[in-house]
Amino acid sequence: MNYYLGLDIGSSSIKAALVEVDSGKSLGVVQEPKEEMGMYAAKNGWAEQSPNNWWKHICNAIKVLKTKYNISKTQIKGIGISYQMHGLVVVDKEGNPLRKSIIWCDSRAVEIGNTAFNAIGNDTCASNLLNSPANFTASKLKWVKDNEPDIYSKIYKFMLPGDYVSYKFSGTINTTISGLSEGIFWNFKEDNVADFLLEYYDIDKALVPDIVDTFGVQSIVDANGEAESGIAEGTPIFYRAGDQPNNALSLNVFNSGEVAATGGTSGVVYAVTNSLSAKESSRVNNFAHVNYQKGADPRIGKLLCVNGAGIQYRWLLNNLAVSSYEDMNNLASEIPVGSDGVCLIPFGNGAERMLNNKEIGTRIININLNNHHKGHMCRAALEGIAFSFVYGMEIMTSDGIKPSVIRAGNDNLFRSEIFANTVATLIEQEIEIYNTTGAIGAARAANLHKGDFEAFGKTIMDNDHVMTFMPLKDKKPYLEAYHNWKKELELILNKK
Numbered sequence: 141m142n143y144y145l146g147l148d149i150g151s152s153s154i155k156a157a158l159v160e161v162d163s164g165k166s167l168g169v170v171q172e173p174k175e176e177m178g179m180y181a182a183k184n185g186w187a188e189q190s191p192n193n194w195w196k197h198i199c200n201a202i203k204v205l206k207t208k209y210n211i212s213k214t215q216i217k218g219i220g221i222s223y224q225m226h227g228l229v230v231v232d233k234e235g236n237p238l239r240k241s242i243i244w245c246d247s248r249a250v251e252i253g254n255t256a257f258n259a260i261g262n263d264t265c266a267s268n269l270l271n272s273p274a275n276f277t278a279s280k281l282k283w284v285k286d287n288e289p290d291i292y293s294k295i296y297k298f299m300l301p302g303d304y305v306s307y308k309f310s311g312t313i314n315t316t317i318s319g320l321s322e323g324i325f326w327n328f329k330e331d332n333v334a335d336f337l338l339e340y341y342d343i344d345k346a347l348v349p350d351i352v353d354t355f356g357v358q359s360i361v362d363a364n365g366e367a368e369s370g371i372a373e374g375t376p377i378f379y380r381a382g383d384q385p386n387n388a389l390s391l392n393v394f395n396s397g398e399v400a401a402t403g404g405t406s407g408v409v410y411a412v413t414n415s416l417s418a419k420e421s422s423r424v425n426n427f428a429h430v431n432y433q434k435g436a437d438p439r440i441g442k443l444l445c446v447n448g449a450g451i452q453y454r455w456l457l458n459n460l461a462v463s464s465y466e467d468m469n470n471l472a473s474e475i476p477v478g479s480d481g482v483c484l485i486p487f488g489n490g491a492e493r494m495l496n497n498k499e500i501g502t503r504i505i506n507i508n509l510n511n512h513h514k515g516h517m518c519r520a521a522l523e524g525i526a527f528s529f530v531y532g533m534e535i536m537t538s539d540g541i542k543p544s545v546i547r548a549g550n551d552n553l554f555r556s557e558i559f560a561n562t563v564a565t566l567i568e569q570e571i572e573i574y575n576t577t578g579a580i581g582a583a584r585a586a587n588l589h590k591g592d593f594e595a596f597g598k599t600i601m602d603n604d605h606v607m608t609f610m611p612l613k614d615k616k617p618y619l620e621a622y623h624n625w626k627k628e629l630e631l632i633l634n635k636k
Contacts, residue, residue: 141160141215142160142161142162142215142216142217143158143159143160143161143167143211143215143216143217143583144158144159144161144216144217144218144219144220144378144583144584144586144587145157145158145202145205145216145218145219145220145371145583145586146158146159146219146220146221146222146578146579146580146581146582146583146584146585146586147198147201147219147220147221147222147305147579147582148222148223148383148386148577148578148579148582149194149198149221149222149223149224149301149302149305150177150224150383151177151179151187151189151224151243151244151245152176152177153171153172153173153176153177153197154171154172154173154177154194154197154198154201155169155170155171155201155577155578155579156169156170156171156172156198156201156202156204156205156579157169157170157577157579157580157582157583158205158209158211158216158583159580159583159584161217161218161587163599163603164584164587164596164599164600164602164603165603166580166583166603167209167211168205168208168209169577169579169580170201170204170205170208171201172197172198172200172201172204173197173200177189177193177197179243180240183248185246185247185248186242186246186247186248187242187243187244187245187246188239188240188241188242188243188246189227189240189241189243190237190240190241191229191237191240191241191301191304192237194301194304194305195304195305195308195368198305198308198369199368199369199370202369202370202371203370206370213366213370213371213372213375214372216371216372216375217375217586218375218376218377218378218586218587218589219309219361219371219375219376219377219378219379219586220377220378220379220380220581220582220583220584220585220586221302221305221306221377221379221380221381221582222302222380222381222382222383222386222387222578222579222581222582223300223301223302223305223380223381223382223383224243224244224301224382224383225244225300225322225382225383225384226243226244226275226276226277226280226300226322226323226382227241227242227243227244227277227300227301228241228242228277228280228281228284228298228300228323229241229298229299229300229301229303229304230281230284230291230292230295230297230298230299231295231296231297231299231304231307231313232294232295232296233296235296235307235311235313237304238291238294238295239284239288239291241301241304242280242283242284243301246275246280247275248275248280248283249275249276249279249280249282249283250274250275250279252273252279252282252283252286253272253273253274253275253276253279254272254274256272256273256279256282256337256340256341257272257273257274259340260273260336260337260340262421264336265421266418266419266421267329267416267418268327268328268329268330268334268336269324269326269327269328269334269337270321270328270416270418270421270426270427270440271324271418271421271425271426272421272422273324273337274324276322276323276324277298277300277322277323277324277325278323278324278325278334278337278338278341278343279324279341281298281341281343281347282341282343285341285342285343295347296347297313297347297348297349298347298348298349299313299315299349300315300319300322300323300382302319302380302381302382303315303319303349303380306358306359306377306380307359308365308368308369309359309361309362309365309369309371309377310359310360310361310362310365310377311359311362311364311365312358312359312360312362313349313350314349314350314351314352314358314359315348315349315350315351315352316351316352316353316354316358316380316381317351317354317428317432317434318354318381318382318385318427318428318429318430318432319380319381319382320333320348320351320428321427321428321432322382322385322427324337325337325338325348326428328416328428328438328440329416331434331435333345333348354379354380354381354430354431354432355378355379355430355431355585355588355589355591356378356589357376357377357378357589358376358377358378358379358380359376359377360373360374360375360376360377361373361374361375361376361377376589378585378586378587378588378589379582379585379586379588379589381430381582381585382427383578384408384410384427384441384443385410385427385429385430385441386430386578386581386582386585387400387402387408387410387549387578387581388400388410388412388429388430388441389430389581389585390549390574390576390577390578390580390581390582390584390600391547391548391549391574391576391581391600392547392596392597392600392601393410393412393547394412394429394430394431394439394593395412395439396412396413396414396415396439397411397412397413397541397542397543397544397545398411398412398543398544398545398547399411399412399536399541399543399545399546399547400546400547400548401529401546401547401548401549401554401563401571402548402549402551403449403450403525403529403548403549403551403552403553403554403559404449404450404551404552404553405449405450405451405454405489406445406446406447406448406449406450406451406489407445407446407449407450407525407528407529407532407553408443408444408445408446409443409444409446409529409532409533409536410441410442410443410444411441411442411444411536411541411543412429412439412440412441412442413439413440413442413540413541414437414438414439414440415438415440415540416438416440417539417540418539419538419539419540420535420536420538420539422493422496423444423493423494423495423496423535424442424443424444424494424535424536424539425442425443425444426440426441426442426443427440427441427443428440428441429441430585431593442536442539442541444493444494444532444535444536445493445494446492446494446525446528446529446532447487447489447490447491447492447493448486448487448488448489448492448502448525448528449486449489449525449528449529449553450525450551450552450553451488451489452484452486452488452489452502452521452524452525453465453468453521453522453525453552453553455488455502456468456517456518456521460514460517460518461514462514462518465552465555465556468518469518469522469556469557469558471514471515471518471519472515472518472519472521472522472556472558473519473557473558474515475515475516475518475519476617477523477562477617477618477621478523478617478620478621478624479516479519479520479523479621480511480512480516481506481508481624482504482505482506482507482512482516482517482519482520483503483504483505483506483520483524483624483625483628484502484503484504484505484517484520484521484523484524485500485502485503485504485505485524485625485628485629485632486502486521486524486525486528487499487500487501487502487528488501488502494531494532494535495633498633498636500632500633500636503628503632504517504520505628519558522553522556522558522559522562523558523562523621523625524625525553525559526558526559526562526563526566527562527566527621527622527625527626529563530562530563530566530567530622531626531629533567543567543569545569545570545572546563546564546567546569546570546571546572547571547572547573547574548560548571548572548573548574549573549574549575549576549577550573550574550575550576550606554571554573557609560573560609561609561612562618563609564609564610564611564612565611565612565615565618566615566618566619566622567611568611568615569611570608570609570610570611571608571609572605572608573605573606573607573608573609574600574604574605574606575604575606576600576603576604584596584599584600
């Protein structure tokens with residue numbers, strides 16, 4: 141039996157998966173390290189990780205996979221890589237990292253990006269970059285230039301985290317259009333590297349890696365890669381993408397109108413469109429999706445993040461007298477739609493980009509101390525998080541998204557009938573639930589170098605489909621509850 145290896149490089153752990161080449165069936169997934177990876181923060185708001193730690197954990201994960209499933213290196217026929225988005229890795233001519241990676245949640249470059257946005261102009265950024273430069277990779281590179289000139293002077297190439305992992309396997313430095321777009325290095329209007337932003341930041345264009353296709357032979361494992369990773373020399377790297385585009389791919393989301401949703405600690409709505417509209421560029425990010433190709437009908441992934449999602453439900457689990465999420469869901473199911481007027485605004489996980497970066501905290505409103513109990517709190521939390529997804533979908537719709545199908549991972553929130561039914565009913569769209577992971581998706585994507593997207597979609601449906609939530613016929617109580625929630629949210633926003 142032959143397999144593809146999928147890697148998912150997160151900021152908390154590395155996940156590695158094996159899938160059968162012919163069927164796409166998952167053999168297994170392992171995680172390294174077993175505990176959470178650390179971050180280095182020299183100052184508040186900073187977050188860094190060592191790229192070579194990622195590589196160490198990847199090599200360990202591969203070793204565990206091969207031993208656990210008794211797989212030889214020659215049985216692995218290709219590699220797919222998913223990685224934490226927006227990170228910056230800088231290397232010298234020998235390919236050695238010059239400093240730790242400045243990762244996605246590091247906020248040191250916010251002011252640099254905001255200044256660039258105002259200087260270059262909102263319209264220019266929206267029509268060319270489809271985003272503000274904000275706190276993305278290009279702005280982080282500018283921070284290094286301004287604050288660490290000795291390091292900047294030695295940079296041979298910058299890379300995104302997945303580019304660096306690919307380099308460690310192969311000794312070849314390259315990147316993708318999708319990767320450059322997530323770093324805000326791509327000019328969609330010119331369909332090329334964003335020279336005007338590089339010029340504004342005074343960044344040498346020679347630092348940009350060579351560009352390869354997202355699907356295809358990107359590079360080949362070399363002798364050093366084999367010695368360190370245990371993957372055979374000559375094995376091709378077939379695929380690479382940031383974690384959110386890869387999550388969409390894992391759910392078979394490629395075409396205009398298809399939407400991927402995730403409901404973990406934070407929530408994400410990722411919708412594909414063929415429009416270059418960036419009307420909501422201050423609240424929604426726009427990136428080249430995995431199947432974007434120069435000169436073709438564009439495939440843009442619009443990404444909206446809801447920070448206050450699963451973390452809100454977890455906070456209740458930790459602070460109410462309940463034993464499990466199942467216990468909370470059972471308590472919530474005894475309460476009617478609308479939680480008897482109790483309203484929970486779940487934005488207590490920092491500033492919310494979709495609320496124009498306002499930080500409003502979590503608010504629990506309309507509790508009657510004689511009538512309401514923890515069941516009402518649980519129901520109000522599930523509804524409040526669901527309402528925040530619906531609110532996000534309204535923003536996406538105003539930016540031209542017309543959802544035709546929503547697919548979601550089988551994670552904590554979407555396991556809740558209350559949550560999934562509330563979202564499906566209010567947006568009048570069925571929600572398909574799939575049991576898959578980013579590492580499995582990346583492994584399967586290695587097979588897309590053959591170009592058969594139909595077979596890829598069938599693999600996901602055959603192996604992963606769990607169930608479909610249909611919109612409920614009686615929408616009225618959900619609509620009334622949502623309007624009450626939205627009214628409370630807007631009262632708070634108007635005071636800010």
